Amino acid sequence: MLAELALGYPDRLWRAVGHPVSWIGRLIAALERGLNRGGEGRRRAAGVFALALVVGLAWGAGALVAALGWLAAVLAGSTLVAQRSLAAHVAAVADGLDAGLDAGLDAGIEAGRAAVARIVGRDVAALDQAGVARAAVESLAENFADGVVAPVFWMALLGLPGAAAYKAINTADSMIGHRTERHRAFGWAAARLDDLVNLPAARLAALLLVGAAWLVPGASPGGAWAAVRRDARGHRSPNAGWPEAAMAGALGFALAGPRRYGGVAVEDAVMGQGGRRELAPADIRRALALYRAADGLLIAGLAVAAVALW
Template sequence: MVHPPDTLACLAIALGIEAAAGYPDALYRAIGHPVTWIGRLIAALERGLNRGSERRRRLAGVLALVLLLAVVGGLAGLVTAAAGLAGPLPALVLTGVLAASLPAQRSLHQHVAAVETGLRAGGLEAGRRAVSMIVGRDPERLDGPAICRAAIESLSENFSDGIVAPAFWIGVLGLPGGALYKAANTADSMIGHRTPRYAAFGWAAARFDDLVNLPASRLAGLLIAGAAFLRGADGRGALRAMARDARRHRSPNAGWPESAMAGALGLRLAGPRVYDGTLVPDAHMGDGRAEATPDDIGRALALYRTACWLQGGLVVGLLALGFALAG
């Protein structure tokens, strides 16, 4: 069993490397990314198992999720065990380097900043192109404020499931925990849709992803609120919006970081949105203005950066406490 200080040290290394360098493009071109490897396995399982009656598809989806987690968790466990043969310090460094591929602090910032830059430099069409890279809704239906709201919503939600959640599970279970979370989250993004093809087969993936994101979504909201206090935004507003609105979101998790960001910035986010031509009803997060601007994207990014630093500080603090308690 990996001791808590070891998993936290692995996490600290991973977050530091990812924040400094991200996932290098040259490495991606050479070998791909863990998410692309996981995605190929999910696609193969879906092609082989997603057929028959609704009941059979649902059972097949459960089996696919179990097989996915067994393969990913087993491989990550083997890598961790093999690294341990080199000694404690080399094992920490190696697993930390590998775990750095799982959070996405740097790339998320780049994608959202591109929306702000696009709107300022190229106007509405450039903003639509940039935001289409990070949201699933039809960009042609979005005006300037809607593009800004979409970018801020994506930043908030992905801070939770793209950064805080993998960090949480790395901190709890080391590299295998982060890899298992990434497998579950990737499965949800690929097959966890309420469409005729995936409604039954992706049911297990969607429900499991909701479950494993529960702790991180609450923590993400608190980190955003903490960042608001530190940067002179409306920290109390973030806490009020979370308490009032988070549970009204159609997602059991997305409402926490989105409501915190809305309250911190004095915005009104979420609400009814159009995906693939279908109006999806949802509650509003926050009770501020709906007319978001590129300046608001910049303010949201500033809160995001501070929240990432807060998360890193929390990890270092817990690591120090863990070593102290370990003797």
């Protein structure tokens, strides 16, 4: 985690060889093109086979790298955690919206929409400033769970192979775990397994955000805990509601609710009932402060556990 915070993933390396997650993604895309055909039963069986193959290869690659020694494991493991890149992408949304103060509100909203489109799957064309800001904060909360806490959780539990296998599952879900005609059967296993492996991390992420609220001026740990208990289970996702509710309750926001994906309106419960929905760039930065504090708690907790085990 410290290596990823310090180094990130160099752009030059990305341009030269790509990223481990992009390698996994190319394999999934190739398997989907070759196997996703026939009736529903055949598609579902093919999806199970494809997922097992991808996860097995990721586990094997992780074990191979780990066998090279601790330094190789550190460098490879840092590519599977997204602390630095997540903060940068979310901050870019706030920066884009802030550009509206100088170039006109419409220009700022367009820049914010372009930035938030890189981190969310919903339709962004009709979002106003508050909608863009809410989307950024929701993505920050959810991706804290599945982009930071989950790979670290499985790495702590099962080593580098566990983290690599988790990233394979999570990438498969993001690519094929959709309820569309094409992917409903083929991506069924990926979606179900992703829900399962994210269960512990989503709840741990919520607890970290509640704890972080003690450290961030103006945040409410009591509000965060109350929102988690009241709202988290109402979310359409079995996992996303936990960190979103904690983030919303800590900062007095109202997140989630109705959204549009691929032109289809999706109804969802509000996380942080009674909170404020009209968010601004400054609110994105408040959410980032809470995220950084929660991430710091995770690093500190792991350090204490490592010393105790050693």
